[in-house]
Amino acid sequence: DVVMTQSPLSLPVTLGQPASMSCRSSQSLVHSDGNTYLNWFQQRPGQSPRRLIYKVSNRDSGVPDRFSGSGSGTDFTLKISRVEAEDVGVYYCMQGTHWPWTFGQGTKVDI
């Protein structure tokens, strides 16, 4: 299985300041169809996960534009341009290129 490794595991942030987290895969996430299926999910305390980003950099409907995804191959990044209080939670990357789809262990963001 593809191992997804996130860093840091804990990310203290300051309101209004930028934040960045990394996700690395043990194999390239470029699919045979040419697409890279890397997703980012947010899980706020006590809630279900919510997808923020799909195919590396595409924001879901309703996701604030302060969230952005980037990367290629095996290295990916989620950035928050200006952290807000509602961004507290755990962020997971997930690859959908190789079955079984696998998640990273999560980056916990707190103020």
Added chain:
Amino acid sequence: EVQLVESGGDLVQPGGSLRLSCEVSGFTFSSHWMHWVRQAPGKGLVLVSRIKGDGSWTDYADSVKGRFTISRDNAKNTLYLQMNSLTAEDTAMYYCARDHYGYNSVDCWGQGTLVTVSS
């Protein structure tokens, strides 16, 4: 509005069985692959199983293969997960999630149902 509502979670003894359900609304259920994802207490997310829209194809994580069975009733807009030979390692919140067709992803999640395996 898309909704996924899980039910069936409970406290069960090791070696026991349980069937989870996920009733959906707000979209054409039969057009979507569906997934079960679990999260052990304080841990990360693990994809457990998935099923094609017409029920003709299923996949399982190695950790549940041979013990869990995913199925669906498209007439009832309901997804199921039959869990047998449960162990403490199966203790988790179980989420159903809708596949985002063509994007190798899941785009909507239920609120989850808690399964606790303990004597």
